[in-house]
Amino acid sequence: MSALDRTSTVAVVGAGTMGQGIAQVALLAGHRVLLHDAAPGRAQAAAEAVAGRLDRLVAKGRLGAGDLKDAVARLVPAEGTADLAGASLVVEAVVEDLAAKQALFAELEAVVGDGCLLATNTSSLPVTAVAGTLRLPGRLVGLHFFNPAPLLPLVEVVAGAATSAEAVATAYDTAAAWGKTPVRCTDTPGFVVNRIARPFYAEALRVYEERAADPATVDAVLRESGGFAMGPFELMDLIGQDVNEAVTRSVWEAFFHDPKFTPSLAQRRLVESGRLGRKSGRGWFGYPQGSQGGARPGRGGVQKPEFPPHTAAPAVAPTSVVLRGDLGPARALPGLLRESGIEVRETAADGPGALLLPGGVPLRLADGHPMPAPGVRFDLALDYRTATRVAVAPCDGVHADAVEQAVGLFQALGKDVSVVGEVPGLIVARTVAMLADLAADAVARQVASARDIDTAMRRGVSYPLGPLEWCERISATYVRDLLEALHRDSPTGRYAPCRELRRRADAEGGVVSS
Missing domain, CATH: 1.10.1040.50 (N-(1-d-carboxylethyl)-l-norvaline Dehydrogenase; domain 2)
Structure with a gap:
C-alpha cells in the first residue's frame, strides 16, 4: 500500500466549501493540514469554520474532545504558497478555470519538493490540461471529492495522459486510508459520475x-x-x-x-x-421562504406541493388475467398477482409477453416499441414486490375500461399508479437503458472498470444499483432491444446502443459478434 503516512503534511489550496471539507477529511485521518487561500484572511476564517464543524461533531458524540484538540492543533492557516514547501500532498480546490489552475500549480511546483504529489479537485476540466504546463506532469492527479466532502464517500481518482502509475496508486490508497471509496478512471469528460x-x-x-x-x-x-x-x-x-x-x-x-x-x-x-x-426560491418546483430545506415537493413538512404527482383514483381490479408468454424483467408479476388473490391462467405464445386483461387487451412491459392498439404499457420497476408506484400508459384509442383494469391490477398489489402519456420506453425503462448504455461504452473505452463504474454510481449519487448490475439483472438483450426500438422511433443517434452493449446482448444469446 502506498498511502501517505499520517505524519505527512497535506496542504489544501482554496478555502471555500470544498477546500474546507477536504481539509476536514485529511485532519480526521491524522494529518497535519496547511490551509491556504489567495484572499487575505480567508484561510484563517476557513480554519475557524472547520474547527467549528469539528466541535459540533463532539457535541453529537461522533468525535472525542481530545481528538478535537489534537485536530485543531494540526490545522494551520498558511498565508502564502511558500508556507507549503514541506507538504507531501497538495490538493487544489480553487475556481473552475483552467488558466487559474495552471498558474497555481506552476507556482506550487516552484515551492514544493519533486516528491510532492499534486492533486486537482476539478470536476469538469481535463486533468491532462491542468498538468500540461508543469515541469513534472506525471505527479499531478485528479482527486475529485463530492460535496460535502466529509459526508459523501466517493472520490474519483483521475489519471491524466501524463500521470504516473505511482501517483495514481498513492492518491487511490490515500483516499482509501482516509475512509473514502476511491475509484480509478481516465481523463475523460465528466469522469465517471458526471x-x-x-x-x-x-x-x-x-x-x-x-x-x-x-x-x-x-x-x-x-x-x-x-x-x-x-x-x-x-x-x-x-x-x-x-x-x-x-x-x-x-x-x-x-x-x-x-x-x-x-x-x-x-x-x-x-x-x-x-x-x-x-x-x-423557484426552479421546477417552488420553495417558499421559510420552507424546510430538505422538504420534498409532495412530501409533508411545511412545504406543500404545487402540483402533486398524478395518482390514479381507486379502480376495481379484474378477478383474473391470462399470462401469454414471458414478461422478461417483469416475470415476478404473475406470482405477486396470485398472492393478491387474482387468478392467473397461462398460455404459451411467441413474441413479447403480455398479461391479457378481460376483453383481451394486452398489458405489456415497456420495451421501446409503440404500443399497438388496443393495448396498455407498464413501466419497469427495480423490484415489483417493494415498488410503491408503477406508471402505465394507454395507447391511443384504448377503451377506458381497459385502462381502469390495468390501474386496478397494480392497485391490488398495493401500488399507487400514475397514468402517463404513451412515449416509447416510458420513464424508468428508458432511463435505466440509457444509463446502462453509457456505462457499457465507458467500460469498452477503458474509462473505468465495470466494478468501479457501478461503485461510483451507487456511492457517488446513491443509485439503487450500478448501471451494469442493473443491465445484468434485466438482461443486456432487453436493454439493447429497447434502445434499438427507441432509435428507430427517433433516429438521431441518441438512442443507438453502443457496440459493447450489443456485444453483451449477443453473448447472452450465444451470438458471436463480428
Missing part, C-alpha cells in the same frame, strides 16, 4: 418536453418504482439548474456535440428565466 449520470436528467427532461408527464410525476415514478433516492427534477433544483445545465453542456461540447449528451431546451429556458432551484 458522464454516466447525464441520462438520469436528460430522459426525464425528454419525457417532460414530450408532455408525457409533469415533473412531480416523473420524480415520483423514478423514486417509487425505480428506487432512486431523489427524482431528477428535485435533484436538479437542489444542485442548481445553472450548475446542472452547465455540466451537461460541458460534457456535450467535450464530446463534440454527441447526441447522447444533448442539453435540454426546457432547462435552458428555466436558467434564462432565473429559476435556478432552491437557491433562487
